Amino acid sequence: MKIPLKWLQEYVALTLSSSDLANKLTMAGIEVKGVQVIGGEWENIVVGQIIAIKPHPNADRLSLPTIDLGTEQQTVVCGAPNLRFGDKVAFAPVGAQLIDGHTGQAFRLKSARIRGVMSSGMACSEKELGISDSHERIIVLPAEAPVGTPLADYLGDVIFDLDITPNRPDCLCVIGIAREIAALTGRSLSLPEVSYKEAASPIDQQISVEIAAPDLCPRYGASLITGVKIGESPRWLQQRLLACGMRPISNIVDITNYVMLEYGQPLHAFDYDKIKGKKIIVRRAAEGEAVVTLDGVERVLSADMLVIADTAGSVAIAGVMGGADSEVTRGTTSILLEAASFNPASIHYTGRRLQLPSEACMRFERGIRPELTLPALKRTTQLIVQLAGGEAAKGVVDVYPGKREQEPILLSTGKVKTLLGVEFSLDQIVGALTSLGFDCKQGDSASEVWVTTPYWRSDIHLTVDLIEEIVRVIGYDKIPATMLSQSLPRQNPEPVLGLKQQAGRILTGCGFQEVITYSLTSLEMLNKLLPEPHPLEPMPLRMANPMTAEREYLRPSLRANLLAAFSANRRHEDSGIRLFELGKVYLPRHNDLPDEPEALCGILGGSRLEKSWQGKEELLDFYDAKGVVEGLLNQLGVEANFEEDRDESLCLGKQAAIVVDGKKLGVVGELHPKVLEAFEVSEPVYLFEINLTALLPFTIGHKMFQPIPRFPAIVRDMALVIDTEISHQRVLDIIKSFPLVNQVTLFDVYAGDQVPRGKKSLAYRITFQSPTHTLTDKEVNKVQQQILNKLSSELGAILRG
């Protein structure tokens, strides 16, 4: 919200510099997010008066006004169509800084010859002065503008752009801010004097008001002004609206807006003659009831919306927008003025539903106190009578079914100390509250006080609300900073958080870069993971209001995003890419929030080591992916089996399920070529995926200390020739089943000319060791022979010659 300081000054003396004042307000919760100085750049620009206008000898559209500047006179060339003898204008001499009317850039004015006539200076448009975008005409100042005065003194201002929190609708107006400033700077507030002459005929005889929905409309006030003349509002009023960011429309509309900005109470003006039955009924809309609003759009209402109606039908959507049928137009002569109080939630709902946000709506939905209606109604009536002529009917209508007494709140110095951790005296407390308009009455003891909230505040209900007011005025810097002194609460760390950290550390140690991708994805992305299209089962959770098609579904796995990340990085990375993500995936459940297991997904492809001047390039493969998984699980103390799997996104025969204790907890494998193609990847890429939440129970308490061997080991190498189809795992399982075998390492796999067709050679290094004695060759030879016998009888393996 924009508020000009010159306007504020009418209600409170401003004793601080604008930056100090901005800081003071900000600290107290009224954030000044911008300070705009109008006229800060108007060096040398002064008020001048046109005392002669001559035509330009060489151009029809240009003229040569002579401008009196008090001490001198200047004749300049001017192209504006609105030059008038006697008008006051803004004159810029050579050297003044202005805004170029066409480019919007700042420039310094130079003297120039225009169509053969020298011009040293110019009469400025609003755009050239940086006030508005209006450039066609020059600015015409009010007749009372003193000739020769610097324009900055006359028209300059400082405008605060305020960010008002939703709990402070009372600060959505000039008087509200003035009130805050008065409290924060210790000055007094002076409100406008409101009085106007009333006609003899009482208003009750000319209009009646009935509130049929008192729960949505606690108060409805109205006044009637007859004989008004619709036209433009005076320049000063237009200027203030513009400074606050509102567009002037006509005198009546401008006045209602002006009072809204001044008092914070939205008002609405009806053309009295268009109100049928001379009766206002505040009621719920009929379901499907239609009303054409001021913007000419027909709105269909529902039964939970509130309307202002006459005997024929609705004339406005309460608090949101007026109806076209009752609109004030050029021909209007009688104004029925409304100042009402509406239920905030109802207005919020209606405004959102009809997508009609407005200044009025924004104020109503934050909750404006009903007590504000009458002062604002009377102020508006006064200004209409003053500025648009006419006569106010005697009295006002005031229907007030929602009247409630303000209960005082008990406050004690002890309570303040309990919450803030610092003691304030009762005098300090009462002083702060009184400055904000609260009424304080001594309580039963010397440390207690009964506090009544002023009528304009809708946000004060509890003792703590008062405590905030006190500390706001006294200052948060008066609160000391202390460290928590209570004993430490019992800690129950969530083990999955530790597992996530550990997994992250291990994977970065393996050279993987962590990425974080959006949890929301598209069906298109998820479908890219399917080599053969089919509907997803189960369907991932969908957003009701997706921002874009790319962010419509909650990801059921991390795969698609990682593949997309791989693909995008491949465009600029020519070496190996290793990425991982640790994050939640979202699996729908019946009638409940989705399951959100912590997933871990890694992806790798490209060269194993950075391209180097040494050694040849080797590509990452399945066994790199598996090695990472094995290393990870080993460090986590988990024993896993790798079993053949059929994950459709991976190549058949080049993938393994990661099985722990009979449960599949993940998968590792090479991505299916069609999937890679869908992600525009043209190289083999490997993936591993682990459900960390499911893995968690297997990572706890499974590591047991093994004593370091005290007796030397004997190492034997054994190369076997065996059928190609027999897996390493089967050989390994047999070797490991023998006693004294401590470690088995596969160090060579060979198939080719040196072995028969259909066979391969597997070379193992077996470490024999006993925990009780030093082994002899004889002992080892015996076991080795037994191993060989079993491998031979069960797998048909023979020792390679």
Add this chain to the structure above:
Amino acid sequence: MLQQLEELKLKAFQELEGINDVKELESWRVRYLGRKSHLTNILRRLAALPLGERKAVGAYANEVKVYLEDSLKQRGEALREAQLAASAEKEHIDITLPGRHLPIGRLHPITQTLHEICDIFSSMGFQVVEGPEVEWDYYNFEALNIPKEHPARDTMSTSWVDFQTENGVPMLLRTHTTSVSARIIESMPPPIRVVEPGKVYRYEASDATHVPMFHQIDGLVVDRGITMADLKGTLYEFSRRFFGEDRKARFRCDYFPFVEPGVEMAIECLVCGGKGCRLCGNTGWIEILGAGMTHSQVLQRGGIDPDIYTSFAFGMGIERLPMLRYGIDDVRLFYGSDLRFLRQF
């Protein structure tokens, strides 16, 4: 005999001087000091000599032996030195060639920041807890004094999940991690001291300062005798450790429906140091977090008696912190997965 020894000594020394190869030293040793050498022979035959001569020859022969042994040792050392120097010269490598690199992985800058923040709060006795990202309207809004049609909902544009429950309860993507506080108040008996990091979501279009998903951390303390001074002390300590000893911090009044009084903490601008610049909008201050004394209604709703316990809460956006620290000007970079960005942290 003495004459012979003198000649032997001279000859052996001269030969030794001429040797330039470590291998030749051994044959020299065998020749002059070996078991079959002349010197050994002389020594062996000493007993046969007359007593007077034996003494003189024996002494001199031993002298020659020690002399030759020392000379051999010196020559050997000299030769090894020379050899090392020669090979150092010959085997010189280009130390400017690049080293062999193992692949290096890094945690995401947001993860790094979260770890750092959690570590600071952990050291102050806070436990790290997490909660669901897909949440009921109740924990995200209602439990936190944000009923339907509350204007505060407008400031947190919400992504709603298209999901029908039997009782029609709306499901959403949490807009702040404060939803976890609402759950903790309901489920954990006081005393409570927790921080709640995690992802949050807003129904917003992306630009340089907005993304539809980002990270927050909320904190909650519930105990007897918790005051706003404790809140200030805790957050100032956090600021001191995260932003550094000299970075000034301030509290100002702000509004959040679930706290009262509510404050915003700002630190002195990291760019201009408080003088005012573009980054801080000429205020000299950068907003870091929102906080306050947990609203009594919020405690009550969760089953905690606000007459016995008081509580403070705070909530902070994460992305802003590494952005300020590293001068990152576009928040979307965090979620672009671009290695050229991620490798910098």
